[in-house]
Structures are given as structure tokens and as C-alpha cells.
Amino acid sequence: MGVDPTPFIVNLTLGFYENRYLEKLYKQDYFSLILMGKTFKLIDDITTVNSDGVFGQHVGDIDPSSLKLNKENLHYDEANVLGLSVRIVNGKFFVKVYDERDDFPFQKVQFLGKILMYHVAQF
Numbered sequence: 001m002g003v004d005p006t007p008f009i010v011n012l013t014l015g016f017y018e019n020r021y022l023e024k025l026y027k028q029d030y031f032s033l034i035l036m037g038k039t040f041k042l043i044d045d046i047t048t049v050n051s052d053g054v055f056g057q058h059v060g061d062i063d064p065s066s067l068k069l070n071k072e073n074l075h076y077d078e079a080n081v082l083g084l085s086v087r088i089v090n091g092k093f094f095v096k097v098y099d100e101r102d103d104f105p106f107q108k109v110q111f112l113g114k115i116l117m118y119h120v121a122q123f
Helices: 006-028 030-038 054-062 112-122
Strands: 039-042 045-048 078-081 084-089 092-097
Touching: 006 030, 006 054, 030 039, 030 054, 045 078
Parallel strands: none
Antiparallel strands: 039 045, 078 084, 084 092
16 A cells, blocks of 8 residues: 555554553552643654643653653753744743754755656656
8 A cells, every 4th residue: 555554553552651651640640640631742742731840750651661752842941842843931832833954963955856857757
């Protein structure tokens, strides 16, 4: 069929580990579970809002030790997630488009125009 199953397999695998941990947390530390109630995930990006640092305390216990999670935000009121740059200033959210390729230490080169012309010429 030509479909790459990797994102689906990753999502199912990580979802399994997260669900198992949440069931355990429900029985042992319900208050922490409530604080992490505004935690969202899309494949490998996790965003948590107003967890008072509780998510950071539990993050190492959720997934297997073979998986390394990187904290991407430097400040509690600013983060780049899913192509957006989000800042909180005086209780207001400011959102703008974020392109992570701009952070790479090298110059980008695009060849897209020639590739598209080649494909169009074939049809």
C-alpha cells in the first residue's frame, strides 16, 4: 500500500506505557494525576500546562529506560511545540508560527522546485 506504519506503531507503544502508568498513578497518587490532567501528546511531542512541576517528577517513570525524553523549553512560560511558539506574558498567551529549521546551525538548501518540475514533466 505504500503507507509507513512507524508513527502508528510508535503512538500505540507509547500510549500503552502511558496508560499503564496512569492506571498505577490513579491508585497510588490521585492528586498528581489530577495535576497532570492538562497534559497532551501527539506522537512524540508532549505538552503539559499548569502541572506545577508534577509531570517533571514523574516523566522518568512513565516510559521504559531505553527511551530518552528531552525537555525542549528553557523557561516555564515559553515553549515551542508542534510548529508554534507559545509565550505567556501577564497571564495572556501569545502564539506565533515556529519553524525549527531556523534553529539549525547550518544553512538550508531547497531543491523542491526542480523535483516538482521533474514529476510534473513525467505525467
